[in-house]
Amino acid sequence: MHFTINGTSYEAEVDVRTSLLDLCREHLGLTGSKKGCDHGQCGACTMLVNGRRINACLTLAVMHQDDEIMTIEGLGTVENLHPLQAAFVKHDGYQCGYCTPGQICSAVGMLDEVKKGWPSHASADLSDVTFDESEISERMSGNICRCAAYPNIVEAIREVAAEQREVTA
């Protein structure tokens, strides 16, 4: 099978049961994405597929041979962090760090959804989204942090969103 991940082409022979997450972690050495619950409940495995955030544990690798996949490894480097990675460091948006790659990939996808004007359960007016803290909490509810670093995660995301001039607060 052939895959495009973080702009790099990979060939792999994997069992048809292999999830996209296991493909990256167990077969391609891309261990940045984490396996938490393996049932789509915790969000630690979140990746961007064709620019959209999804749970990589709940999808089969074989279904993604034509897709553009991006993991945390593709977002930034140690020398050149993605703005959200830098903001998580600055605001201490983690304790153990296990959920962090999923949080950051999810936040990248989420901010793009906001940019497109997608509403959320927290939006009073579905046609005119005001982006505030309750929106961040609602939109990030698919990412669990068992250390409960939520206040700092929200701060990190809020800062990057403000830099992208998406905040109307």
Place this chain on the structure above:
Amino acid sequence: MKTFDYARAGSVAEAVQAGGRFIAGGTNLLDLMKLQVETPEKLVDISRLDLDQIEEREDGGLTIGALVPNSDLAADPRVIEKYEVLSRALLAGASGQLRNKATTGGNLLQRTRCYYFYDTAAGCNKREPGSGCEAIGGFNRIHAILGTSDQCIATHPGDMPVAMRALDAVIVTQRGDGDKRRIPIADFYRLPGDTPHIENVLEPGELITHVELPAPPQGGQTYRKVRDRASYAFALVSVAAVIAVEDGRIASAALAFGGLAHMPWRNPAVEAALVGQAPGTAAFEAAADALLDGAKGFGSNDFKLPLARRVLIATLRDLTQ
């Protein structure tokens, strides 16, 4: 997970003749396959079929492709403007990641979250016909209070289908022989009876291709969902409501409920108790009485009877006053 054959369908005709279990978003099916609650021998990947459009029809309604992701449907300006109850229901369900993957067709077929259905060591007539129902007499906080049987008290977990039930959606399918069917959502789901493993009227190999929404209804629309936490949880009780008030009287009402039954629940008697009446406590209580006529708790879910009453009355109050 048990192994399976995999095939990617190139067309709807190919898919319905492939003789396997359809997979699109996979967010529910793969979850259940990991637990071996579901053990399909063949998966037919329909995710690349050309069924991802939302189109306006001449009668003012919308035709929604079965592969339109929940996120896209919820954010579609036509849905937001004319079918707000549907957008609200979609946004009340799951997480951002799941809504990006879950599809319109798949969401209709979402399976119950009954704990015993998920636990392959437990008796469950839905998972394994004839093995009993451990939810009856067991822990049944999330279970049904309407339309139950002595074989099964599971609920349908969805939000989107509840809104579609209030909107009188029509489910369009194609069968292996190429025949297409248009199934009103009122006729689509089945109560558990003595065959709780059969949840809808789809035949083997029959594929949902579209969902049609009739022209937008008159009146105000809302979706109210009560759950154990503020986000990313299944409904304990939810209501999709479309109510029109004219000259101080309720002119029309469409009310569907989630979390109460084996399918999105709609009872004409609830609406009959409202139409022609002035909005107010008397009419709302009468509607709640009609809803709960025959309702029965099973212990841990007894609270759903008063909760359903309150959620209905609060929703009616919000929409009419």
